[in-house]
Amino acid sequence: MIAQFPAPEDRAVVQTAVSMFLRTQKPSTRLRMLQVSRAILDRYGVSKMAVGEYTVQKAGPLATVVAKNMLPAGQRICPDCGTDIYKWPGDVRILGIREGFRRDLPTYGCRCGSVFKKSESSVLVNEGGDASAKQDGAS
Ligand SMILES: [Zn+2]
Secondary structure, three states: OOOOOOHHHHHHHHHHHHHHHHHHHHHHHHHHHHHHHHHHHHHHHHOEEOOOEEEEEEOOOOEEEEEOOOOOOOOOOOOOOOOEOOOOOOEEEEEEEEEEEEEEEEEEEEEEEEEEEEOOOOOOOOOOOOOHHHHHOOO
């Protein structure tokens, strides 16, 4: 018989891999997180799996992480620890992006362990958060 729901141990493996990446924020732990997630999706033959406050989903050869919780429009701080999402270098990393018709839905993960998504127009996103350059046509 095929297990319909992933075992708690397998969810725990994914959660551990995600929290390891959030704590260390290294490319190697990011890759490990995506490989582990994909391996477990493949083991169960499913395209996505709910794990706590996010789901992991097949994406290309690996996997991606999609948060369940959406930040309120305009909020740019982590709901759990208050750190600035766009500060660089900071404590918040993009875990995955699900592209929408008009807006992208990046899923962010904070070093404190919080995972959330945010609806934002890709046009309005820039690292400094400074929109004034767009209005400067004189120079
Ligand atoms: Zn946080």
